Amino acid sequence: RRAAMGSLPQLASTAAVFLAACAFTANVGAVDTAPLHDESNTQIHGPRISTVAFGSCRKQQLPQPIWRAVLDLSPDMWLWTGDAIYPKPGAGEIEIRRAYESAMSNKDALAFFSAVPIVDGVYDDHDYGENDGGKHFEMREQSRLAFLDEVLQSPKDSPRRTQPGGLYGSRVFGTPPQQLKIIMLDTRFSRDSHAIPSPGGSKHLPKAGYLAGATRSMSAVFGIGQTHDGDVLGEDQWEWLRSQLTNSSASVHLIVSSIQVLTTVPAVESWGHFPASRKRLLSLLAELRPAGALLLSGD
Template identity: 50%
Template sequence: GKEVPGIQARMRLFLQFLGRLPGSSPHQGPLHLYHTITFGRPPTQVKVIVLDTRSYRDKHAIPSVGAWFRGVPILGKLTPLAAAASRYLATDILGWTQSHQGDILGEEQWAWLDKELESSPAAFHIVVSSIQVFTSTPFLESWGHFPAARDRLVSVLERHAPRGLLLVSGDVHFGEVASHPAPPHCEPPLMGNGSLVPVSWIPEVTSSGMTHSCTTSANTRLWCPIMLDAYESHRL
């Protein structure tokens, strides 16, 4: 989150690694990782909007206890389980997450997103989030642990109603398709001619784990399938 020291230095190294910021770049002012990429020209243009869900994020309702085990022999392997347990405790047991007002994007990025969507001529808009947006799973880090921020994101998307909207997320080491509203109220409305209207219905595709899955690790092999079966209300 935003409390991590040296964020600007980390951004510079990351951008240099990707070749987007040469080492001798005279860049002035603060760096940022959120950006857009466009393919083609109107009326068939595709705009990819990449969000930064890490650098400006507030703390969780309960800070992840997984960080306590990092670097500790043997216990370090329990980091994913400890982090998942703290999120579950905050969400399903204590209910603290529901009233959490923490933000994810920060005001500058919110303003940028608003501008990118406003009167966009693109035919398709792909919004990329590193973490899932509409999942109902409390164990995994997602926008669901920041309900005020998620509601704001939905509000921004519904207000601008960009054409061909699709959310793409990752992080969780499995793939699925979700939507807002969640099933069974997720049927996209139809126009008179039978074509779909991409308004008030927002699909999300989670594409994650090209080299391994959540069942690869010995720490998650047993509980991952159970978790996926227990929390599926968001899934199409």
């Protein structure tokens, strides 16, 4: 059988929360091997997987009725594409972990994550711990471990805890020619600063996030940053990404980026503010031409 794909968007909002979720369907065959890690940090899973739901931007202190709608899809897997929580600006590791605990104390979230067998994904800036944060964030190692502990409940020996360059990782489901590969990029841990460093992470400026958006917009208007050579992934992750795409046997590749790749809206954080990295990513995809490539983004 050929792999088949379809999408079923689910959008729910209240005054409390706005979260988008989609379902992805792929007919991939089951394989009898047990889950394992290989040398390239890929988890290989045997159970048949038919529906992957994904979403981002959850404010943990507010109601979360969206989970009921997503649960109706009976997803086999949930993918975080960033901002699983919104801690207060300047929050330390303890506050971040408490925010995760608060998020999971919600009854709808508890019901959802108790029913979904596989949870994976990546953080973005808010659950990373600094708005618009990158490699200069002094708490990046603590944030990595907090996300792996509290959100993914990763094994203590997971290479994502100690590998250079961040918590990127991948999973493979099924066997060729009915195979799905999910590639999750870390766009925070090794990312350089914007051409004009973002004020979004300031603990002292009021409405720092809005000021950051205005700064990015003005940079676009005046052409500042068009030749910015700042990097998004870091060389360790670039090398890993190439290895994941080279000669891949998967018929569908879901590539997760917490920031948008193709948007032309300058106010939001995106790969567009790092033109050299964006060109490198698109050139890599054009060179290796992974089958059924889909870009999933949060933010």
